[in-house]
Amino acid sequence: MTTSTVDVKTPEQAPPPVPAPGRRRRFAVHFAHYKWLYLLLLPGVIYFAVFRYAPMYGVSIAFKDYVPFLGVNASPWVGFQHFEDFFSNPDFGRLLGNTLILAFLNLGIAFPLTIVMALLLNEVRLSILKRTVQTLVYIPHFLSWTIVASLSFLLFALDFGPLFLFINSVLGTNIDFLSDPAWFRPLIVLQEIWKNTGWGTIIFLAALATVDQDQYEAAIIDGAGRFRRVWHITLPGIRSTIIVMLILAIGQMLNTGFEQIYLMTNALNRSVADVFDTYVYFVGITQGAYSYSTAVGLFKSLVGIVLIFGTNALAKRFNQSGLF
Amino acid sequence: MIRRKLSLAAAVVTAAALTLTACSGGEAPAADSSKISIMAPFLEAQPPSADGAVQKKLEELTGKDVNITWAPNASYEDKMNITLASSEIPQVMVVQGKSPGFVKNAEAGAFWDLTDKLDQYPNLKTTFPEVQNNASVNGKVYGVFRARGPMRAAVMFRQDWLDKLGLKAPETTEDLYKVAKAFTEQDPDGNGQNDTWGITIPKWGALGSSSPYDIIEEWYGAGNRWTEKDGKLVPSFETEEFLEANRFVKKMVDEKLINPDFATFDGTKWNEPFFNGKGGIIVDVDSRVSVLINLFKQANPNDFQNKVGFVGNLKGPDGELHAHPTDGYSGFLAVPKTSVRTEAGLKNVLEFLNTMNGKDAATLLNNGIEGVNFTVEDGKAATIKPETPEGKAVSTDIKSYAQLGTNVTGNNFYPVKQASEYEQKVFDKRVEVMAQDLKSAVYNPAAAFVSPTYVAKGAQLDNIVADARIKYLAGQIDEQGLKDAIKLWKTSGGDKVQEEINKLWQDSK
Incomplete structure (x- = not known):
């Protein structure tokens, strides 16, 4: 770095x-x-x-048994003890799994949707409509996760939430979305899409504005339809932006968002909801295991670094310009 | 080239790091016996002002220059740990409980051991030695505990519903089931619709948090966190009574006598279904009775009586009363060694705390200033109406200053006179019922013991059982699944916790 x-x-x-x-x-x-x-x-x-x-x-407290009264320097060294404890902990596999699954769901669904939305917005001809829609889809980004979670609780509330009633009457089921472990991840991804997709389009819209207009004219003369033009001109035109954004997204991937998950967790869905971020909070802050949770956080950062270098190397191998 | 720049950067970083660490090694302020610094939490929206009437009166009564650092209650534990790691350590610190963070600091020598010292001060020599022992770390007393009502568990219900259905107040857990069933199925609000339920339970499932689950388990005879069985202490969830109690709760969940969203329902909205006529029963601390009465009073000052009824603890299926007590304290006032270096300094601080628990200071901290915000009527503190701005300021400030009260020799201040005759009657009955239940209290035999394994990972361990309990009640797992979770608790380190607790228990005998 x-x-x-x-x-x-x-x-x-x-x-x-x-x-x-x-x-x-x-x-x-x-x-x-x-x-x-x-x-x-x-x-x-x-x-x-x-x-x-x-x-x-x-960060050195990850290798010490930190006691606030003794301070960072006077606390005794314990080497890799906290890392050993973490890796041999039965929670480890579950945490890693939950974190990675959520991360890949967000990356695999929310990230492409941002591009799709940018492309759709870009195709809107009526400029007043385009600008209005853009503003509207930016708004959720400025709402805090607490508000998003409260909205979800209202909409999906057992027995009287409008979405709870609607979806269950359409499907003929009786699913409690807020506590059913199977619905935790879809709900999280849905929230992520609702909140951040619009905001994510900004960079792509900027990149789309730089695509050479002459190429479109040439393509139209050659008889290319809308989808052909998007596929052969627009997408290659913003390819390098997509790669850079992808590398950045992967670097942030393990930051699954503490607030969002913390707010949506309850006793019934904790088995799929526990991720590194909430675990660090729970163990570190509420139980005072500062050293242990620092070790967990450090491990998460190392995985993040490996991911970002890995993606960068891959991008270069496929003949694209990487981030560095 | 790059390497050179790197080494330059590294040099700068090291230098900067050294400067920073050097900063944090400062000396504590020299002891000055006329000054006392305190750190305490505040639960109101704003901390009290440093030049308010209460502060002035406090300094006058104690003869000290009192400097209080107020920290928000929600993040108090973090703030406490950060303060301990800094150079600005107060002479008296409110510690909110035996959290792992506190135990580690205490065992590293951060606080004075007051075990043999408190008895020399008349207002600090407690009249509740068992509570002081509960608040200790394996018998070592690290602070003057803050006494709280030892008995608080109660069942409150819609009295108007009960009267309409011609039922009587529950006395046993079986009665509770019957009332809950009637509240669910017999249309107690008379609107012709099946839109009510019996008991409202919030998302509140941690073990030993005095949740409705904990209370019902104790009524069933499962014990209070730990219980003696065959000459050994076992966690209460390893008893047959624990399973029985949860079968009982599950039956109520299955028959829809409990709010269906009990696993996700927000605890801050607990009063709403009761007030709005959805769920007619709450199992919680008895002070909620007054809160509920106040809700009805605010909505309709002319018709708020006989809406809320309550009883204390319920008899279990064995016909016995196993009442659920609190630990009897809410944290303690500890004296850090870094800021109070000598025995003389400690004596000075303890004398100050002794004065603070005397009648004058206790009255100030809990009632306020006589003639400004209250007057004494029949030995009770009555709020002066209409409130003057000065009186209001004092009344607001004491909500925070009460956090400094310890009351280890009982309440040395005036009981508060309730706003109306009806409320006074309910209040007196509450006091009476709780005093009666206290005689049948089943205490946690391991309250004083701190096991090292529990400090390291107890909360995670307890979560295994607490989550399984909720899953069992919600029908996600069956009883075998709940038993498996209890087994997992044991194999993940619970066995060791149990061993350590038993050893401490044997040693203390």
């Missing part, structure tokens, strides 16, 4: 004019030559050092 930060901030320039022998000397000359550029770099380095890297020393 340091590598990428520093690289991005170093402007591409010609090498120093007089390469002197010796690495140290060479660097000194290089530094003298570009000192003002390095000065520009300084605020960024300080920002990352102070606000991003310095707090990470707290």
Whole structure:
């Protein structure tokens, strides 16, 4: 991560004019030559050092038996004890499974829907209609999860929620959506779609605006219909945006959203609802097992890093430009 | 090149980290016997102001410069742990319970052991030694406990419904079933529709939380968290009575005598079905009786009497009364060693706490200031009506200051005079019923014991059984599934908890 930060901030320039022998000397000359550029770099380095890297020393409590009274430094080291406890815990498999299933459901359903919605919006010709719809679908993003959860509780309430009554009368069933474990994941994905799909279209709409209009004209002359044009011109046109967004989404994938899941969990669906984020809260904050939950959080971050590098490598292999 | 920049960055990071750690190693403020700093939770929307009348009076009564840090109740535990890790530690800390975080800190030596010290102070020498023992960590007293009513379990029901159906108030669990069934099936609100149920139970399933489930299990004789069987302590869910009690609750769920959304129903809306005429029974603490009466009073000040009836604990199927008591305390006031370094300093703080539990200070913390917000009538504190702005400010502030009251020698302040004769009558009856039930209280024999395994993972373990209980009641698993969950509790570490608890129990005898 340091590598990428520093690289991005170093402007591409010609090498120093007089390469002197010796690495140290060479660097000194290089530094003298570009000192003002390095000065520009300084605020960024300080920002990352102070606000991003310095707090990470707290991660060390994952390898200690942290007691607040003793403080981080005085608490005894325990090595990988917390990790061993976690991996040998019967909860581990269930947590990993629940987290991954929810993550892939969100990625596999909510992410493509964002693109579909952007494409649909892009095809709307009447600009006032397009802008109105856009504004309307952005609104749910600004509602907090607490409100979304309360709405769900009202709509799906047992015996009197409108959606509960409607769906069950259509299907002829008596499903309690809020406590049935089989309906927990669909409900979570549905909420995610309702809340964030509209907002996610912003970047894709921006990318769609950059697609070369001449190509469409040429395609129309060649007799291509709407779907052909979308398939052969629009989608390839925004392919690199899709890849970048996908890599970012995968990096965030394991952040299944603490609030949303916490609010929707109850005793009957906990077996499918427990994910890393809620577990860390439950064990760490409510039970004071700070070290253990930090270890769990650290493990989650490591999986996240592996995923983001993996996807990036895959993107490059398939001849696409990756994120870095 | 990159490597060089990296090493530079690493150097900067290390330097920054060192600076930060250096900051947190500051010295505690020097002891000054005229100053007392306290950290306490507040349960109101706003903490009381630092220059209010109550604060001034408190400083006058104790002769100290009292500096109170109020932290919101909801995040108090986090704030407490953060404070302990900082350099700004108060001399007195309200600790809300024997949470794993507190136990770890205490065992690392964060707090003074007050076991042999409290008896030297007349207002701190408790008249409830068993409660003080409950509040201890394996016999070590780390604070002055905050006394709470030892008996609070009650059954409240719609009196008007009961009268309409010609039923009498329940005395046994079997009566409870009959009333619940009648409330469900005999149209107690007389609207011609089958739209009522018996008991309302909220989403509240943790073990040992005095939930309706816990209370009914105790009535059945399952014990209070732990119970003695064949000379050994076993968790109450390992008893036959536990299964019987849950069969009883399940029968009521199956016959729709309990609200169908009991697994998801929001506990903050508990009064609504009762008030709106949906569910006619609540099993909870007796103070809810007054809350419910107030709801009816607000809706119709002319007709609010005889809407709410209540009884105390119910007899179980064995004909015996196993009343469900509380632990008798709600946390304690502990003295951190980091801020109070010497025995002399500790003496100073304990003397302050002794004054705080005297009659004058206790009256201030719980009733307010006489002549400003209350007057004494027949030995009771009556709110001055109409309220003056000063009186109102005092009444609001004491809701928070009451958090500092310990009352370990009983209540040294005036009981509150109720707003009307009817409410006073109900209040007096509540006190009487609870005092009667207290004689049959079945206490948790392991309340004082803190097992290391339980500290490490007890809450997760308990969740196994608590979730299985709800699943069983909802019909997701059968009784065998519930038994399997109890077995899983044992094999996942519960066995060890039980072993440790029994050892502590044997040692304490």
